[in-house]
Amino acid sequence: SYELTQPPSVSVSPGQTASITCSGDKLGDKYACWYQQKPGQSPVLVIYQDTKRPSGIPERFSGSNSGNTATLTISGTQAMDEADYYCQAWDSGVVFGGGTKLTVL
Amino acid sequence: QVQLVQSGAEVKMPGASVKVSCKTSGYTFTGYYMNWVRQAPGQGLEWMGWINPNSGSTNYTQNFQGRVTMTRDTSISTAYMEVTRLRFDDTAVYYCARAYPGIGLAGTRWFDYWGQGTLVTVSS
Numbered sequence: 001s002y003e004l005t006q007p008p009s010v011s012v013s014p015g016q017t018a019s020i021t022c023s024g025d026k027l028g029d030k031y032a033c034w035y036q037q038k039p040g041q042s043p044v045l046v047i048y049q050d051t052k053r054p055s056g057i058p059e060r061f062s063g064s065n066s067g068n069t070a071t072l073t074i075s076g077t078q079a080m081d082e083a084d085y086y087c088q089a090w091d092s093g094v095v096f097g098g099g100t101k102l103t104v105l
Numbered sequence: 106q107v108q109l110v111q112s113g114a115e116v117k118m119p120g121a122s123v124k125v126s127c128k129t130s131g132y133t134f135t136g137y138y139m140n141w142v143r144q145a146p147g148q149g150l151e152w153m154g155w156i157n158p159n160s161g162s163t164n165y166t167q168n169f170q171g172r173v174t175m176t177r178d179t180s181i182s183t184a185y186m187e188v189t190r191l192r193f194d195d196t197a198v199y200y201c202a203r204a205y206p207g208i209g210l211a212g213t214r215w216f217d218y219w220g221q222g223t224l225v226t227v228s229s
Contacts, residue, residue, distance in 0.1 A: 088216075
C-alpha cells in the first residue's frame with residue numbers, strides 16, 4: 001500500500017520560514033494537499049492540488065510537489081500557525097501522512 | 106454555507122456497536138462523496154472509506170472491511186457510519202468530511218469541509 005512520510009516535528013522562530021516535507025514514491029506524479037489541525041479542532045484544508053490555497057487561507061501558506069517530495073512552506077510564520085500538519089494524496093483511495101507538529105518558538 | 110454537524114459523544118462497552126450521524130446543509134448532498142476519518146488519541150488521521158450518497162455505493166479500507174457500514178438518508182441529507190464489535194483501540198474521534206470535487210469527476214480528491222468530530226470511547 002502507498003505510504004506518505006512526514007517528519008514528526010519541525011520548529012521555527014516567529015517571522016521565519018517553516019518547511020514541512022511529505023515523501024512518497026513518485027509523489028510528484030500525484031496531487032498532494034495539506035491540512036492544518038489545532039488541538040481540539042477539526043482539520044482545515046490549507047493547500048490542495050499541490051499549490052492552490054482555498055479562500056480564506058493566508059498567502060503565507062504555499063505548496064510544491066516534485067519527484068518524491070511535496071513541501072508545505074509557511075513564510076513569516078506566526079504563533080497562530082503552531083499546529084499539526086498532515087499531507088494527503090490519492091492512490092486508489094485516500095492516503096494521509098503521519099503528521100508533523102509545527103512548533104513556533 | 107456548507108455545514109456538517111455530527112452527533113454527540115458516545116461511550117460503549119467492548120463488543121457493542123456505535124452509529125455516528127453527519128447531518129449536512131448548504132450544498133447538494135447527493136453530489137459529493139462523504140468520507141469518514143478516524144483519529145485515535147494523540148495519533149494521526151486514518152481514512153476509513155466513503156459513501157456515494159447518490160447511489161449508496163461504498164468503498165471501505167481493508168482495515169475496516171467487515172466491521173464498518175456507511176449509509177445515508179437522502180431525505181434528510183444525512184450520512185451515517187456504524188462500527189460493530191467495538192474494541193478498546195476503536196476509541197477515537199470520528200470525523201465526516203466532504204470530498205471535492207464532486208461525484209462524476211475523476212481523479213484526485215481532497216476534503217474541503219469537515220464535521221466537528223464525534224468522540225467514541227470504548228470502555229468497560
